[in-house]
Amino acid sequence: MNFRKVFLADRRMLARDAGIMVLPLALLFLLGPMLFANQGLFMELAIYVMLADALNIVYGFTGYLPFGFGVFFAVGAYGTAILVAFHGWPVALAILAGALFSALLSLLFTPLLRLSGAYFAIASLAAFEAVYLIFSNSSLTSVTGGPYGISFTSVYAPNLDYAVAAVLAVVSALTVLAVSGSSFGIALKAIREDRFAVELAGVNSLKYRTYAWLISSFLSGVAGGLYGWYLGFFYPEAVFSLTDFSVLVIVFVLFGGRGTVFGPLIGVAVLFAVYEFLTLYFSNLVLIIFGVLLVLLILFIPNGIMEQVTRLGRLLFRPEEGE
Amino acid sequence: MEGEVILSLQGVTKRFGSMEALSRVSLSLGRGQTLGLIGPNGSGKTTLINVVSGLLYADAGTLSFLGRRINGMSPHRRSHLGINRTFQIPHPFHGLTVRENVDIALLFGRKGRRTDMDQAAEDILKLTGLSDQSGQMASSLNTGQKKMLDLAKALATEPKVLLVDELAAGLNAAETDVVANLLNQVKKSVEGMVIVEHVMNFIRKVTEDVAVLDAGRVIFSGKFADAVSDPKVMEVYLGTKGSP
Numbered sequence: 339m340n341f342r343k344v345f346l347a348d349r350r351m352l353a354r355d356a357g358i359m360v361l362p363l364a365l366l367f368l369l370g371p372m373l374f375a376n377q378g379l380f381m382e383l384a385i386y387v388m389l390a391d392a393l394n395i396v397y398g399f400t401g402y403l404p405f406g407f408g409v410f411f412a413v414g415a416y417g418t419a420i421l422v423a424f425h426g427w428p429v430a431l432a433i434l435a436g437a438l439f440s441a442l443l444s445l446l447f448t449p450l451l452r453l454s455g456a457y458f459a460i461a462s463l464a465a466f467e468a469v470y471l472i473f474s475n476s477s478l479t480s481v482t483g484g485p486y487g488i489s490f491t492s493v494y495a496p497n498l499d500y501a502v503a504a505v506l507a508v509v510s511a512l513t514v515l516a517v518s519g520s521s522f523g524i525a526l527k528a529i530r531e532d533r534f535a536v537e538l539a540g541v542n543s544l545k546y547r548t549y550a551w552l553i554s555s556f557l558s559g560v561a562g563g564l565y566g567w568y569l570g571f572f573y574p575e576a577v578f579s580l581t582d583f584s585v586l587v588i589v590f591v592l593f594g595g596r597g598t599v600f601g602p603l604i605g606v607a608v609l610f611a612v613y614e615f616l617t618l619y620f621s622n623l624v625l626i627i628f629g630v631l632l633v634l635l636i637l638f639i640p641n642g643i644m645e646q647v648t649r650l651g652r653l654l655f656r657p658e659e660g661e
Numbered sequence: 662m663e664g665e666v667i668l669s670l671q672g673v674t675k676r677f678g679s680m681e682a683l684s685r686v687s688l689s690l691g692r693g694q695t696l697g698l699i700g701p702n703g704s705g706k707t708t709l710i711n712v713v714s715g716l717l718y719a720d721a722g723t724l725s726f727l728g729r730r731i732n733g734m735s736p737h738r739r740s741h742l743g744i745n746r747t748f749q750i751p752h753p754f755h756g757l758t759v760r761e762n763v764d765i766a767l768l769f770g771r772k773g774r775r776t777d778m779d780q781a782a783e784d785i786l787k788l789t790g791l792s793d794q795s796g797q798m799a800s801s802l803n804t805g806q807k808k809m810l811d812l813a814k815a816l817a818t819e820p821k822v823l824l825v826d827e828l829a830a831g832l833n834a835a836e837t838d839v840v841a842n843l844l845n846q847v848k849k850s851v852e853g854m855v856i857v858e859h860v861m862n863f864i865r866k867v868t869e870d871v872a873v874l875d876a877g878r879v880i881f882s883g884k885f886a887d888a889v890s891d892p893k894v895m896e897v898y899l900g901t902k903g904s905p
């Protein structure tokens with residue numbers, strides 16, 4: 339296989355970006371829990387890194403915003419929990435299977451990909467609700483635990499789950515980097531830019547969007563499985579939370595810069611900290627504040643702060659190129 | 662005339678609501694032929710290109726390319742088969758660089774990827790006068806350059822038939838000559854070309870063969886010299902737009 343054909347980006351640039359990406363993440367995940375004496379916080383951070391990367395692949399790269407994309411997270415959590423609690427699977431295998439189940443579900447939803455813009459966003463929301471109603475239905479209690487939740491504390495391993503989540507968060511960030519620099523990634527970005535012209539360039543846009551959708555739902559499913567493992571016991575509402583696992587993630591990605599490699603990571607790091615802080619002191623205002631933030635972001639910095647940072651950097655360090 | 666027919670439309674109709682933008686249009690393009698497609702604004706020229714390139718599907722009639730019926734075929738498959746086009750209002754991938762725009766078409770436009778990507782991209786950018794803009798974002802190009810980028814992307818897929826939609830519109834006389842020369846050069850690398858243009862003077866510089874559309878119908882098909890003396894053409898075309 340010829341590297342040049344698969345990866346358009348320069349090999350050294352990719353390696354450099356990988357370094358820039360892995361180092362701070364590794365430090366954050368290693369030292370964070372020690373400094374703040376709160377591993378749960380960093381567990382959630384790792385989960386959000388994965389979700390932001392997952393959303394970035396489908397929303398950032400292809401331009402389609404699945405508002406209810408948290409459904410894949412929830413299904414990953416449930417898949418894992420059900421396989422462990424009711425079928426005695428080892429947790430690692432259960433997480434993998436749960437994520438595959440999410441990907442399978444996304445395949446079922448591929449007809450939605452034929453919709454565009456707001457229709458797609460809303461249809462994905464409807465899909466979210468429908469799946470939630472199935473999993474929380476009391477007549478399915480023997481299969482899903484129903485409204486009473488599901489418990490699989492037997493595999494509870496608070497340090498191992500964190501270590502796995504941290505490693506997989508780094509892997510997911512590297513995956514986005516690889517996608518971004520590949521011919522696959524550039525096709526996705528072209529779909530975002532112009533879904534008609536991209537076809538004329540020979541790209542089967544439905545096929546590539548389906549691939550992006552599959553990767554994204556699989557990654558969300560992994561995040562969900564890990565989150566379920568971390569919780570050990572959860573009610574349907576804990577994983578089927580539109581605000582926690584869809585809206586927040588959308589805000590993170592928009593804030594950092596969708597379609598960029600580093601933006602979503604920065605969005606998660608900055609805003610998750612803000613979110614936790616606000617929850618601590620103004621818990622009843624958090625959602626209002628984030629709602630307003632979402633509106634402001636879309637109005638004033640639709641391309642996220644990464645673009646502003648890059649522009650500022652250019653102005654400061656290479657003034658002759660500044661606009 | 663030229664040899665074998667490579668692209669043909671038989672009785673092609675396209676409706677928007679109750680309006681027929683194309684009414685039973687029959688046309689054919691021979692191997693090696695360049696067809697000038699002219700007609701007043703709103704006569705259906707762009708619609709015809711959309712129907713042939715697959716962005717719109719015909720409501721009736723038959724489209725065939727190299728002996729294959731392509732009516733229901735998606736645009737990317739038509740692109741792989743060798744049909745490509747430029748847009749009257751250019752469609753660059755704004756958030757990507759000029760070079761990336763061309764790379765996409767090079768990578769995906771043909772079955773079987775090529776090994777000489779760099780060289781191919783440089784050649785195409787040079788031909789279309791975009792070499793200096795290679796690293797720039799497509800969004801930073803002016804309209805003329807964006808049209809050239811459209812052409813560059815189309816050429817990167819190595820089309821057999823190229824459909825060009827008003828490439829010279831809005832250009833001054835000198836620029837128009839440059840575009841005419843460019844298209845005459847492009848002719849050599851394709852098997853057939855359809856050039857849509859509003860301005861008759863421009864068409865004369867690139868081909869002898871013309872078809873004239875009016876209100877979705879082909880009202881003339883033949884040599885340019887005969888078109889300008891055809892009373893029907895004079896009436897609809899010049900009657901609405903003044904001198905050629």
Ligand SMILES: Nc1ncnc2c1ncn2[C@@H]1O[C@H](COP(=O)(O)OP(=O)(O)O)[C@@H](O)[C@H]1O
Nearest residue numbers: 677681682700701702703704705706707708709
């Ligand atoms: N997508 C569309 N929806 C509705 N009407 C359209 C559409 N595209 C073109 N038309 C109409 O079809 C007719 C032919 O348009 P067009 O093919 O763009 O003409 P031309 O390129 O010759 O100027 C016009 O009346 C135009 O308004």
Ligand SMILES: [Mg+2]
Nearest residue numbers: 706707708749
């Ligand atoms: Mg037109």
